[in-house]
Amino acid sequence: MIPVQGYEGQVVAVLGLGRSGRATAAALKAGGAIPVVWDDGASAREAAYDAGFDIRDLTKAGAFDDVAALIVSPGIPHLYPKPNPIIAAAWDADVPVDNDIGLFFRSFATPDWDNFDTTPKVIAITGSNGKSTTSALIHHILVENGRPSQLAGNIGRGVLDLEPAHDGEVIVLELSSYQTDLARSLTPDIAVWTNLTPDHLDRHGGFGGYFAAKRRLFAEGGPDRAVIGVDEAEGRYLANQLSQGRGDDRVLRISSGQKLTGDGWTVFARKGFLAEHRKGRQVGSIDLRKIKGLPGAHNHQNACAAYAACRTLGLGPKGIEAAMHSYGGLPHRSQLIAEQNGVAFINDSKATNVDSAAKALQAFSKIRWICGGLQKDGGLDGLLPYLDHVVKAYVIGREAEDFARQLTGADAEVCGTMAAAVAQAKADAQSGETVLLAPAAASFDQYDSFEKRGEDFIACVKAALA
Known part of the structure; x- marks a missing residue:
């Protein structure tokens, strides 16, 4: 568990008691906060009460009088298609609204890190399609290459259910637009953008709002490295905004289907072959056609994203390729x-x-x-x-x-x-x-x-x- 920092002795309300909500309440309590919780479902409230949490009806007048923050589960709409009444009440009471992702980023680093030889890092992956496979593949490559790693977020465990970081550990987070849209703190070391196609448009007030929700991971997060899929206009726009010019290798452009040229750092797949170019020279390649767990051009894009992210951590092409061959794929995804x-x-x-x-x-x-x-x-x-x-x-x-x-x-x-x-x-x-x-x-x-x-x-x- 990651104990939440910054709310010691303060009342923090939690709205929504699914997987992430329950983990959030426990992490707040572990960090010294006083969580009060609410869910529209009676069975969820009963389970939280049995687990020792204080139930507070956040729909009642005055419910936020002593509350320092409201933490919202990702499935609850906060703005579109219309604001949730409880969230609107928090706005009116001038109570900051956040989610578990924001709490994670403000709480992940601890004084113990001063004794580590290698500072832990966070890789965060977002996009419309492929982010689960990309996240799982990055995690698999790291583990196969002897790098300690944990996988969480929109896949697997809730972020606050993670164990505190070990020396040199890499946390891999899959983040949906629901998660990036509301988090008040987004500070990954490496951020990955797979692609963008229309989805969840009612939740974000249209395609522009959907793009803006995912863009926050890069524009507000300020990652040290950004891996950007440039097969859509939004990706090219984002890469251009983040780059300081030709040859800026803090931005790695990736593609499935087109050759990427120029002086920058690029990874692309064409006709089943992955190629890495840096400063105008090819420095790595993989025959993806032989990798059973990654069939098709869409998975080749995922392979490019995972390869690029792992290369920023210093892993070698041969070690990455060997790990890809042992990747078995995710349930329900090819x-x-x-x-x-x-x-x-x-x-x-x-x-x-x-x-x-x-x-x-x-x-x-x-x-x-x-x-x-x-x-x-x-x-x-x-x-x-x-x-x-x-x-x-x-x-x-x-x-x-x-x-x-x-x-x-x-x-x-x-x-x-x-x-x-x-x-x-x-x-x-x-x-x-x-x-x-x-x-x-x-x-x-x-x-x-x-x-x-x-x-x-x-x-x-x-x-x-x-």
């Missing part, structure tokens, strides 16, 4: 489940939007595609250029018929359920083809989460292959 009779079964349930599903379609050929679910705004037009990779689509979800109608030119069968889709795809598939779950939609019409959807796919595949 995850190989089984192979039978020359047919591969891939779980990419995390492909919850059109852009991430399009990347999955580009990663494979001859696809038996299981798709569908709760559609997001914008329609499915972004998938149409990649339907030539699809032999047949098997559509699930409550909106399956409407989803199938939008797949213009594709052979699409409405299956409704995962079990029916897997059974039919398995029966139709021939050697050399891939049965791919990449829904291009949210899961909430049939499942509690994309993880549950992926687990159902895995269970159905195992049943079909038994």
Whole structure:
């Protein structure tokens, strides 16, 4: 646990008692603060009370009279589509609003560091797609190369659940726009930007607000090194803002699909090969086609981001490459489940939007595609250029018929359920083809989460292959 610093003897309110909220309350208490907690759910309040925390109804008048700060869980909207009433009450009472990420950055460094030979560092990764894989890959590379490391944030553990840093340790944090938008302190040593595509637009008041939320990690955080994906205009804009000119190697530009030139520090992947250039010369390369855990151009971009971040820490290209070969991938993200009779079964349930599903379609050929679910705004037009990779689509979800109608030119069968889709795809598939779950939609019409959807796919595949 990271005890929260700066609130000793002060009352701090915690709104939201999910994973991060509970960890925040415990870390505040460990640091000498007096946490008072609230959640709209009665069961969450009861569990917090049983754990020894004081419950305070933050909806009541005067609830903030003695409160030094309000700490908000990331799932609670604070501004768009409209301010949460409790957060608005904190504003009116002139009570600072923060989140667990802000508390982490203000509390991570301790006097013990004066005795360390090597100062601990924090790598923070944000972006629309690929940030989970990039974060996990960086962590894996560090561990495989003998560097102590912990992984947390939007993936795995809450940031305040981490252990206090060891000598030379590297903390790897995946940060969503929900987390970067509100944190009052953002000070990573290395910040990574994967890419930007439309997502969570209602939460941020549009695409500009979404970009601004992620940009805070770089503009307000002031990292020593910034790794920026420049395949979209926003990334090129951000890299230009951070750079002091040609050859400024504090900014590392990365790309998947285009060769990057110039005197700066760049890492890019083309036709399956990663290349590192510095001051106009190639200094490293990796054949990514041989790495099973990172299939497709989208994962090659993740590989570039992870490689660049690890190079800033002084790791050598050969050590990074060896670690990439042992990387097994994340559950529900281009995850190989089984192979039978020359047919591969891939779980990419995390492909919850059109852009991430399009990347999955580009990663494979001859696809038996299981798709569908709760559609997001914008329609499915972004998938149409990649339907030539699809032999047949098997559509699930409550909106399956409407989803199938939008797949213009594709052979699409409405299956409704995962079990029916897997059974039919398995029966139709021939050697050399891939049965791919990449829904291009949210899961909430049939499942509690994309993880549950992926687990159902895995269970159905195992049943079909038994």
